[in-house]
Amino acid sequence: GAGVSQTPSNKVTEKGKYVELRCDPISGHTALYWYRQSLGQGPEFLIYFQGTGAADDSGLPNDRFFAVRPEGSVSTLKIQRTERGDSAVYLCASSLRKGGDTQYFGPGTRLTVL
Amino acid sequence: QQQVKQSPQSLIVQKGGISIINCAYENTAFDYFPWYQQFPGKGPALLIAIRPDVSEKKEGRFTISFNKSAKQFSLHIMDSQPGDSATYFCAASVEYGNKLVFGAGTILRVKS
Numbered sequence: 001g002a003g004v005s006q007t008p009s010n011k012v013t014e015k016g017k018y019v020e021l022r023c024d025p026i027s028g029h030t031a032l033y034w035y036r037q038s039l040g041q042g043p044e045f046l047i048y049f050q051g052t053g054a055a056d057d058s059g060l061p062n063d064r065f066f067a068v069r070p071e072g073s074v075s076t077l078k079i080q081r082t083e084r085g086d087s088a089v090y091l092c093a094s095s096l097r098k099g100g101d102t103q104y105f106g107p108g109t110r111l112t113v114l
Numbered sequence: 115q116q117q118v119k120q121s122p123q124s125l126i127v128q129k130g131g132i133s134i135i136n137c138a139y140e141n142t143a144f145d146y147f148p149w150y151q152q153f154p155g156k157g158p159a160l161l162i163a164i165r166p167d168v169s170e171k172k173e174g175r176f177t178i179s180f181n182k183s184a185k186q187f188s189l190h191i192m193d194s195q196p197g198d199s200a201t202y203f204c205a206a207s208v209e210y211g212n213k214l215v216f217g218a219g220t221i222l223r224v225k226s
Contacts, residue, residue: 004157033213042120042203042216043158056213091157102148103214105157 002026004106006092012112013082021077021109025094032075033103034067035091043091049075082113117141120204120217127224133191135220137204140185144206148214149178149189152201161202162189194224 005024013019025032031050035043045059049069057067064082069075079086089110093103119138127133139147148163164171164178164187171178177190191198201221205214 035214040219042118042205042219043214045213045215048213059213093157102160102163105150105159107155107157 004092004094004104006090006106006109008109009107010110010112012114014114015082015084017082017113019079019082019111021079021090021111023075023077023092023094023106025073025075025092026104028096029094029104030072030097031095031101031103032069033093033095034075034077035093035105037089037091037108039088046077046090079111082111084113087111087113117215118204118206118217120220122220123218124221125223127194127222129194129196129224129226131194131224133194133198133222133224134188135202135204135222136186136188137217138184138186139206141206141208141215142185143208144215145209146207146212147178147180147187148205148207149176150203150205150216152203152219158203191222194222196224196226198222199224 007022033048034046037043047067048056052072064080067077089108091108093105095101095103149161150158151161152158162173162176166182175192180187201219203219204217207214
């Protein structure tokens with residue numbers, strides 16, 4: 001079946017603007033994760049959803065970052081008042097369930113803040 | 115705080131050779147250690163993973179060696195091929211399926 005999809009694939013915005021990044025997990029996967037990958041680095045955890053609720057948001061860097069998953073499927077990562085340091089690839093992953101399954105990653109959204 | 119340290123940063127291997135990438139961790143609560151492969155413009159893809167109750171796991175040309183007392187684990191790619199050229203990440207988590215902590219990555223180039 002289809003893998004994890006993320007839109008847009010690229011997003012260029014200006015400093016101070018608001019952006020939304022979308023993740024469509026694999027159908028039936030209940031667990032969803034957001035990671036951020038800066039150039040030349042490994043992915044860093046941001047937030048994890050089990051169903052509709054954020055089970056762990058300890059990786060969100062500050063209150064400009066927020067994520068939702070209202071129906072337990074698609075998730076949106078929202079960044080307010082973007083800063084140049086927010087530029088990175090934002091990766092989404094999903095797994096069938098927490099505690100016992102592989103995380104499958106999407107191709108990511110490359111965010112560039114000018 | 116970098117909880118998983120990966121080395122080397124880059125590696126060049128001749129076709130048919132053995133590629134070895136090493137990782138060390140600090141958190142003794144980690145109990146799941148996957149390796150991911152990432153090609154340019156793509157997301158990471160699981161290659162192979164190990165739990166700390168075994169010292170080695172082999173899948174085809176890929177082997178993970180795990181040393182719990184030293185808090186180290188490594189990936190060995192036997193008979194390396196040009197198609198293996200990619201960035202490799204080690205990772206760790208507390209509980210299988212929990213959030214992953216990644217190393218900084220190793221860029222592997224296999225010369226034909």
